[in-house]
Amino acid sequence: MNTDGHRGDDRFVDQLTRRLDARAERVDPAETGHPPDEDAALADVFDEVVHELGEEATWSGVPFGLRDAVLGCVRTEADAADTPPVTEPADPPSLAEARNRRSPRARRWLLAVPAAAAVALVFTVGVLAVERALEPRGESYSAAGTGLAPAATATVSVLPAPSGFKVSVDAEGLPAAAPGSYYAAWLQGPTGTVPLGSFHGRKTGAAIALWSGVDPAAYPDFLVTLQAEGDAPMPSGQVVMTATLRR
């Protein structure tokens, strides 16, 4: 950056520092005795910075468990990409969007396949079929709806994974959460309650993927609660579905 740029930066830093100081001291910037911000555009930027510093999004931090969810999802996809292809028919690829990217190794492998589009399509469908056929299922349990959702049933599958336990919930009859609300899944045991994640259930056709950082054997009570946005991050008491993850 040139000298003018440095001077401009200095002026910017001085002005923004004054603005932040004034805000912290509850002083109107116009009363500080300093000249007003010279550039209206920068004044807007300063306003936005001050606004952002007061926003919950700036300070709330990333929810616990999101990292494991991301890496778990990607590992599953990477593993699937390494699976050899077959050409047997498969169900409609509801996960097609989630599978349309392969790892570099898989991309190189794909290049070795004859380029005809039909073959590629069969290959992709075949990979999905094998992926589903070979996907470990883990232990499965039945969940039932409570009085709040009497028609709801679900199969809850627990699968140990390197980063935790993948908990899949294949639910039926569970009404979609209304706008402003959502479902949250939990594990409870003698030592406390652990969140598994949240979902709204407004689209069907795929199991709900949740993750646990604790062994469900020590937290055998599975429950789903209906939560209102803005509520504290703890079970609301509106339990809509329960299961016992114990043989």
Add this chain to the structure above:
Amino acid sequence: VASRERPRTDRPVLARGVLLRFRDGDVDALGAVFDRYSSAVWAVALRVTHADPLAQEAVQETFVRAWRAAGSYDPDRDLGSWLLGIARYTALDVLRRELRPTRGGHEAEQDVVVEPPGIERAWVSWAVQEALRGLNDSEREIVRLSFYEDLTHVQISERLGLPVGTVKSRSHRAHRRLAELLAHVRDDTEESGPENQRAPGRRTPIMTDAGERGEA
């Protein structure tokens, strides 16, 4: 104005080896990228979606999309800017998806229009989030108490058990440091032109690590 050491804004935060492994689809490298940028992505996602569950979905999808597209990432370019672009549009996608007709039939069929301020402010959210990473813990806490909890210097001094004068001096120091770390916003504003002053930045605002942060 007295000269001062300018914040270093061009030093890679993640080792080049990590960036190369990320480009090659390495999952552990993605974990390192998540650790470095998830706070900023989260802030952007919340800014655009205004809802925690949607923001979670957007963050997850952002990193999955980034991993899928990593083969097109140039390790010589700033990863933060590249990721910010994905985060903004992914958050928009999630919001649009959410607003489409649903099984519950809550909304009528319609073209979804996302309010521009949400997406435009995403850039400032990102820049502020990155700048806060450049403060040490005590500076960041004072800024949080002052701006987020809206406490006065006296209240902060009582909360932290510090003399008011110490709170004031640390507060001023934190503000100046923050302003220095946000100085690139001026460049981006000028280069974008006044009519487009909130365009996404072309580089990750702040490059810091714990080793650079001074203690109060």
